[in-house]
Amino acid sequence: MQKLQGIAVSPGAVIGEALVMDTEGFRIPRRFVARDAVVDELERFDRAVGAAAVEIDHHREAVSAELGDKYAAIFEAHLQMLQDSRLRGEVEDLIRERHYSPEYAVSHVMRRYAQVFQRLESSSLAERANDIFDIEKRLLRHLLGRRREGIAHLTSPVLVLAHNLTPSETSNLDRRYVRGFVTEVGGPGSHTAIVAEALEIPAVVGTGPFLTDVSGGETVIIDGDQGLVILQPDEETLARYRHEAEEKRILATKLEPLRDLPAETRDGVRVELLGNIEFPYEVDHCIDRGANGVGLYRTEFLYLGADGEPTEEIHYQAYSRVVQAMGGQPVVIRTFDLGADKMPNVPRPEDNKNPCLGLRSIRLALRNLPVFRTQLRAILRASVLGNVHIMFPLVSTLLEFRQAKMVLADVMEDLQEHNLPFNRDVPVGIMVETPAAAMMADRFVEEVDFLSIGTNDLIQYTLAVDRGNRDVVGLYNPVDPAVLKLVAMTIEAADRKGIPVSMCGQMSGSPLYTMLLLGMGLRKFSVTPSAIPEVKNICRHVALPECKAVAERTMTMENARDVKNYLKEEVKKYMEEVPE
Amino acid sequence: MSETSIRRTVVVTDPQGVHIRTALAITKVVGRGKSEVKLVKQDRRTMATEVLQILSLVVEPGERVEIEAIGPDAAEVADALEPLFAGKFDSAIESGEHA
Known part of the structure; x- marks a missing residue:
């Protein structure tokens, strides 16, 4: 093990x-052949070597005729390598003694030869492994025949x-x-x-x-x-x-009947549970779990892996499918949250030593207005199909938000000129995912229609921890008191102004934190769809005064470990299953 | 003709070390001669008749290789092999077999 x-x-x-x-x-999986099939399999290997040799020889002749013998030498070397007696002996031994399938035996032996080169520091030597892979591929093609596609x-x-x-x-x-x-x-x-x-x-x-x-x-x-x-x-x-x-599986079956019940505490406080999605088809996962809407529709997939910038129509199709599927329930579309390196047709920034702190998300959008406007146009056009909200990511200053809103207003005017329908009152909000936005939340609430706390980045930026870095990932903790203070500030600011606030990071999807967040005043959780039943289950088992007590006690604690242990104990009081 | 045994150390001066073209040329020279030839790098030894095995010695530029030849034309074969490690290829050797 x-x-x-x-x-x-x-x-x-x-x-x-x-x-x-x-x-x-x-990679060819390890498969075995029956004892009585060994002779046949050896013959099959032999035939494959023969066929590959004929093929290489054809190449050699063709290249030799066209460019001369010197250039054909590589094929002659390949031919020799293919027919190497030791190599053949090794493959045959594996088939005969260990009953490996010829495919696996070839792959196993060739890889061992290739590894000798791959381990080398010098890149020109390491590249020699490619000759061996080339021969391996050729042999496998003959061994597998049409089945290669089948893998x-x-x-x-x-x-x-x-x-x-x-x-x-x-x-x-x-x-x-x-x-x-x-x-x-x-x-x-x-x-x-x-x-x-x-x-x-x-x-x-x-x-x-x-x-x-x-x-x-x-x-x-x-x-x-x-x-x-x-x-x-x-x-x-x-x-x-x-x-x-x-x-x-048993728990999931037990939770199934919750689908059509509201997320409501024992004392009747209503909680909204929405889904986070990335791809349009995930809207079905939200509907299956009885979500109250889509609280975060990430749009990065439209850019990733695309050859060019997605057209307005591609955007529109992706948005309209989700908006229509959700009926009148809210769909919060977040504008692209990417660095320049992931965007097609966007100039690379000259300075990108620290991409997380560099030109990305809303910053990149405001520098590349045509790309940003295309997305906004599509979102606005989809806004008449249902209940669309627009959310800007990684906003750290009020000026950024105002600029983004100006671009939006400009796009609205443009649509109006072309007589294209859109919802002029589409709610516009921001992700609170920088400590700056959380600390300025009391100012932001004067201008935004809603806030959504993105804990993943908020934790990273507050604690100065890259959660992809194994050396420091232990410091990354949603319930670090520093993070909790910022979350509390944000919820309070929104409550004072009376605007909606939700949380859409991974934290909101963990049942371990549900009581704490309810106690802190959160009433809107946007979570990965599969987490909806469990979070709903907790909501239905607790009452608000209990949650408030948990939150008050938590806020007096000084480190994340104490908070986590305490929350585990508290949740245990209400649930048989203690979530991790 | 009498059997001779030759042991000669060469330093690889070809900037690419012993590469696929070197290995192929070695097998051709050896194939034309009448002697049995082995290549030795440190404690590893291989017959100089197969490209894959020669390459698997992994000889990098500046390294030493020993040529061990036993047979009636051992000295001639070793003489013919030596320039190959310096990257000097006689195109007649390379194409000769298929001409």
């Missing part, structure tokens, strides 16, 4: 078969393990069969994290290198709550995770 600690980015735990994706596509075509549930996943890789995966993700690199904002959360499957990122220890096909556990990946789990561990999965 081998345990790897990474960063938990999408909750839940899952046991399943590993599928390794690397730069070459899917990408999943037919059974798998856990996808990769160094990193690109948007095109994840989009090529059949969603019905992917049950979890692990990537060696990446942090909470990575593409994998976003997709996993949207698919509601567990994911762990940033584990560091481990893929050389996995061939694919073996049993792996992904624990997206603890950020753990367990390779070759022992029976005891498997049994424990199976038990937990069973309990979770």
Whole structure:
């Protein structure tokens, strides 16, 4: 058994078969052949070598005729490498002695040769591995024939393990069969994290290198709550995770009837539970859980992985689908929250040493007005289809908000000139995710229609912790008293002015914090859709005076650990299940 | 003809070390001769007849390689091999086999 600690980015735990994706596509999983099939499989390998050799020789002749023998030498070398007697002996031994499938045996042996080069510091030497991969690919193509396409075509549930996943890789995966993700690199904002959360499957990122220890096909556990990946789990561990999965299933079944009941405390205080979504299809997850709306519709997916800037029509389609599906319930659309590096057709900033503190989100929008205006036009056009709200991310000064509103007013005028309908009274608000915005909340409330506390960034900026950095991630804590003070200031400012305030960070989705947040005065929680039933369950078990007492006591504490332990004890009083 | 045994140390001066073209040329020179040739780098030794095995020695620029040749034309083969480690390829050797 081998345990790897990474960063938990999408909750839940899952046991399943590993599928390794690397730069070459899917790694060939370890498969075995029957004892009596060994002779046939050896012949199959032999035929594949023969066919690959003929193919390489054709290439050699063609290149030689066109460019001369000197340029054809590389193919001659490939041919020699393919027919290397030691290599063949090694592959044949694995088939004969260990009963590996020829595909896996080839992949295994070739990778060992390639690793010799890949370990080298010098990049020109490391590149020699490419010649070996080239031969491997050729052999595999002959071994697999048409089945090669079939590997990408999943037919059974798998856990996808990769160094990193690109948007095109994840989009090529059949969603019905992917049950979890692990990537060696990446942090909470990575593409994998976003997709996993949207698919509601567990994911762990940033584990560091481990893929050389996995061939694919073996049993792996992904624990997206603890950020753990367990390779070759022992029976005891498997049994424990199976038990937990069973309990979770039972809890989910128990919570199902809550769908059509209001989120209301025992003493009748109404709470609104909304969903955070990234992709349009997630609106269905919100509806399934009985959400009161979409409290955060992230729009980054429209830009990520796109070849060019998305057109107004693409924006409009994505927004109208969600707005219409939610009927008259609110949909809060957040304008793009990205750095310049992730945006197509936006000039790279010259200084990008510290992207989190650099030109991104609303700052980038205000510097690239055409891109910003395209998005605003589409949102405004969708505003007549339902109950649309517009939210600006990472606002840190009043001036930024005023500027953004001016751009919005300008776009409105433009739409009016073209006789395009829109809702002139569309509510406009900001994310409170910088300490600056929280401390100025009493001023912001004079000008905005609503506030939404984005805890993920607020924690990062308040505590000066990058939660993608394993060395300091322990300092990242939603209930650090410094963070709680800023949250309290924001809620109080909104209450005094009588404007709505919600919370849309991960904190609001954890049942552990529900009592505290209710006690602090929060009545609107925007959470990942799968968290709605559990948060609702807590709401229905507690009464406001109890929550207020919890909040008051919490605010006297001086460190996050004490707060967390205290909250666990309190929640235990009302719930059998203590959330982590 | 009498059997001779040669052991010669060469320093690899080709700025790319022993690369795929070197390895191919080595196998050709050895293939034309009548001697058995091995290459040694530190404690690793391989027959000089297969490209993949030669490459797997991973010889970087500036490193030392020993040529071990046993056979009637051992000295000639070693003489023909030596310039290859300096990146000097005789195109006649490279293309000769297929001409």
